[in-house]
Every structure is written in structure tokens, then in C-alpha cells.
Amino acid sequence: MSGPSDAPFPPDGIADTEALQRQLEIFAGDVGRLYREQKERAEQLEDALSTIKEAYLQTVRSLAFVVEAKDAYTGQHLERCRVYGLALMDAIGVSDDFPDAEYGFLLHDAGKVGVPEGILGKPGPLTAAEWRVMRTHPIIGYQILQGIPFMTNAAEIVRCHHEMWDGSGYPEGLRHEEIPLPARVFAVVDAFDAMTTDRPYRAALSIEHAAGEIELMAGSQFDPDVCEVFVPLCERLPRYVA
Amino acid sequence: MAERLVLVVDDDAAIRGVIRAVLEADYFHVLEAPDGHTALAMLGESANGDRPTVLVLDVMMPGIDGIEVCRQVDHDSTRVLMLTARNDDATRLSKEAGADAFLAKPFSAVELLDAVESLLMR
Numbered sequence: 001m002s003g004p005s006d007a008p009f010p011p012d013g014i015a016d017t018e019a020l021q022r023q024l025e026i027f028a029g030d031v032g033r034l035y036r037e038q039k040e041r042a043e044q045l046e047d048a049l050s051t052i053k054e055a056y057l058q059t060v061r062s063l064a065f066v067v068e069a070k071d072a073y074t075g076q077h078l079e080r081c082r083v084y085g086l087a088l089m090d091a092i093g094v095s096d097d098f099p100d101a102e103y104g105f106l107l108h109d110a111g112k113v114g115v116p117e118g119i120l121g122k123p124g125p126l127t128a129a130e131w132r133v134m135r136t137h138p139i140i141g142y143q144i145l146q147g148i149p150f151m152t153n154a155a156e157i158v159r160c161h162h163e164m165w166d167g168s169g170y171p172e173g174l175r176h177e178e179i180p181l182p183a184r185v186f187a188v189v190d191a192f193d194a195m196t197t198d199r200p201y202r203a204a205l206s207i208e209h210a211a212g213e214i215e216l217m218a219g220s221q222f223d224p225d226v227c228e229v230f231v232p233l234c235e236r237l238p239r240y241v242a
Numbered sequence: 243m244a245e246r247l248v249l250v251v252d253d254d255a256a257i258r259g260v261i262r263a264v265l266e267a268d269y270f271h272v273l274e275a276p277d278g279h280t281a282l283a284m285l286g287e288s289a290n291g292d293r294p295t296v297l298v299l300d301v302m303m304p305g306i307d308g309i310e311v312c313r314q315v316d317h318d319s320t321r322v323l324m325l326t327a328r329n330d331d332a333t334r335l336s337k338e339a340g341a342d343a344f345l346a347k348p349f350s351a352v353e354l355l356d357a358v359e360s361l362l363m364r
Contacts, residue, residue, distance in 0.1 A: 017256075021260075024256075024263075025260055029267040030267070031264060032265065032266065032267025035267070035268055035351070036267060
């Protein structure tokens with residue numbers, strides 16, 4: 001027999017602000033907890049991803065070293081190409097557009113596994129027929145990498161690393177922007193490293209000398225825009241790569 | 243400085259309660275002050291070891307307002323996140339007073355946590 005005034009609850013339409021506040025704080029706590037959990041999960045994923053990336057890079061390195069061991073040993077050439085190439089991509093501002101470029105820099109000569117050792121290691125000049133075989137290595141390398149996920153740009157670098165800006169390169173004689181940008185970048189750093197390290201037939205050139213040579217070939221062998229970024233950069237490149 | 247210690251200054255106890263609930267769930271320790279005077283006293287009395295790293299500070303308060311509190315805070319040891327009303331010039335004034343970040347009321351819990359977390363990382 002109780003009237004509405006005896007009800008333990010406030011009449012409909014009037015908020016019990018204390019109850020509302022308690023409820024709100026519980027909801028707020030839920031949001032904070034979800035935020036924290038989601039953040040921890042994101043951190044774990046990031047850690048796992050960076051481990052996988054490191055393992056992937058190390059695997060690519062090993063593959064590249066296998067080819068290098070078969071070809072003439074050129075010291076840390078592959079690793080320097082990677083580091084110089086990344087620095088140049090960074091300076092141009094396109095690193096994020098080609099995340100797999102470093103794999104291409106390392107694997108540029110992967111197709112040499114398909115070139116007979118008699119040709120690779122021949123002491124004297126190659127015959128025209130031998131050159132034809134030698135010039136297949138970008139395509140062989142491209143075919144090796146073609147189907148691998150996350151290797152699209154890398155495969156293009158491998159395919160085009162002997163193309164030249166003016167169209168005089170191989171295998172396809174591509175010119176200007178027909179050559180993918182990372183391959184144009186690679187051409188410059190590869191030549192630079194070749195010039196600035198000792199070779200059996202000549203001593204290393206100075207950085208200034210090598211930079212001068214690159215400038216001379218801007219517009220013929222190399223993309224002039226890439227050269228323009230590279231020449232001031234090359235002084236600051238790390239000299240020794242572990 | 244205590245790494246994850248936050249002082250929440252707002253004259254509205256309900257708002258303080260909600261902010262506390264959000265922050266505590268993300269492993270912050272939370273102190274509360276109902277007005278600017280109390281906040282400045284708490285900061286002044288705190289030793290280096292237990293000084294709040296972040297101040298979550300309402301602009302509109304009776305007595306000493308948020309902008310004045312912000313002006314008097316030692317910005318070397320404490321970062322200030324200002325809670326402002328939308329479309330007021332408090333943001334400009336707070337900036338001049340040295341505030342590090344701003345949130346317009348009403349704000350989302352995620353915005354609040356993002357703001358406080360990023361002030362910690364600086």
C-alpha cells in the first residue's frame with residue numbers, strides 16, 4: 001500500500017546524479033582500460049613486426065652474399081649499396097614509397113646465379129656471345145624475385161639496374177622515367193661505390209673525383225635530378241659499413 | 243618527477259571523477275584539486291620526487307582561473323594540458339601562459355589519453 005512518495009527510486013524523468021556519475025566513471029574506466037590494452041597489443045605487434053623485418057633483411061642479405069661469393073668478391077659492396085641507396089632515397093624523399101628498395105639494392109645481381117662461372121670469372125674480355133649471356137642476368141634476377149610478395153619494387157630494381165638514363169643500357173634500353181626511380185638511384189650509388197673502392201686494376205678514387213665523374217655523366221648515364229641530390233650528399237655518407 | 247602522476251584541476255567534481263577513472267585505468271596516479279589556489283599549493287608543497295608530470299587544467303574556474311595557474315606553474319617540471327571551451331580565446335591566452343596542449347570540452351576519453359601520453363613522452 002505504498003504511494004509514489006515512498007518509492008526508493010526518484011520519480012521518472014529526474015536523474016539520480018550520483019548513480020549517473022558512478023555509472024559514467026565505470027564506463028570511463030572501461031575506455032581507459034581498452035585504450036591501455038590496445039596500446040600494449042600495438043606495441044607487441046610492432047616488436048614482432050620489427051623482428052620479422054630484421055629476419056627478412058638478414059635472409060635477403062644471405063641470398064645476396066651467395067651470389068656475391070660466386071661472382072668476384074667485392075668486400076662490403078652490397079651492404080654499402082644498400083646504405084648509400086637508402087640514404088639517397090631518403091634525401092630525395094621517397095623512402096616510404098618504395099619500402100622494399102633495400103632488398104633490390106642487395107639483390108641487384110641475383111640473376112648472376114644463372115650465368116655460367118666460366119663467363120663470370122673469365123679473366124680477359126668477353127666475346128660478343130658471352131656478353132649476350134652476361135646481359136641476361138637482370139632478367140633472370142627479375143624472374144627469381146617476381147612472385148615474392150613485398151618484392152615488387154625490388155624486382156624492378158633488379159630488372160633495370162643496368163638501364164641508363166639516355167636509353168643506352170640493357171636489357172630493354174629504357175630511358176628517362178621509363179626506368180623506375182629506385183633503379184635510377186641504384187645506378188648512381190653502384191657507380192659511386194665502384195669508383196671509391198680499390199679494384200684489382202686501379203686504386204680507389206677520392207670522393208670529390210668520383211662525385212665529379214657522376215656529375216659528368218648526369219643526363220647521359222644517370223638521371224640528372226638524382227645526381228643533383230647525390231653529389232652534395234656523398235660527402236656525408238658513412239664511409240665504412242659494418 | 244613522478245613519471246605517471248597527474249594533477250587534475252577542475253571545479254566540477256563530476257568531471258574530475260570521470261577524468262580520474264579514465265586515467266587510472268591507463269595506470270596513471272591521479273591527484274585532484276577543486277580550484278587554482280589548491281592546485282598551486284599542492285604543486286608548491288610537492289618535492290621533486292612526487293611532483294605531478296602533467297597538469298590537466300580547466301580554464302574556467304572561480305577564483306584563480308586556469309590561465310593564471312598555468313602562468314605560475316614551473317614549466318620545466320610540469321607539462322600543462324588545458325581544457326578549454328570551444329570557440330573561445332582561452333586557447334590563445336593559454337598558449338601565451340605556456341600551456342603544452344589543449345583539449346576542447348567536451349572531449350573524448352581517447353583524445354584525453356593520447357594528449358596526456360604524448361606529453362609524457364616529450
